[in-house]
Amino acid sequence: MTSPLSADQVDELRTELERQLARLQKSMKVTDEALRTVELDQTAVGRLSRIDSLQNQSLSKGLREREVVRLSQIRDALERAQEGTYGVCTECGRGIPFERLFVFPEAPECTDCVS
Numbered sequence: 025m026t027s028p029l030s031a032d033q034v035d036e037l038r039t040e041l042e043r044q045l046a047r048l049q050k051s052m053k054v055t056d057e058a059l060r061t062v063e064l065d066q067t068a069v070g071r072l073s074r075i076d077s078l079q080n081q082s083l084s085k086g087l088r089e090r091e092v093v094r095l096s097q098i099r100d101a102l103e104r105a106q107e108g109t110y111g112v113c114t115e116c117g118r119g120i121p122f123e124r125l126f127v128f129p130e131a132p133e134c135t136d137c138v139s
């Protein structure tokens with residue numbers, strides 16, 4: 025099945041995806057920085073600051089995991105836009121409503137297929 029969206033709708037959503045990709049890559053740099061800073065802190069002083077930096081590290085790691093998932097979702101969506109299958113549910117093959125993609129442009133599946 026090909027995309028149920030009009031070419032204009034795909035263009036609009038693709039622009040949004042590219043914007044989100046740029047924003048995500050920027051925030052991933054900040055996370056890189058946070059993860060690196062924590063490593064340096066480990067060798068630094070005091071028990072409390074060590075606990076602090078361990079907490080920050082686990083926060084940063086959790087954030088990094090979510091960023092990686094999001095990054096691949098956005099990249100996959102852009103790939104589908106390239107192939108002309110953007111807007112088709114990857115699970116059931118039915119069209120994903122524009123309203124859903126407008127809110128979650130990276131969504132690979134329709135609302136029925138979201139677990």
Ligand SMILES: [Zn+2]
Pocket residue numbers: 113114115116117118133134135136137
């Ligand atoms: Zn579906």
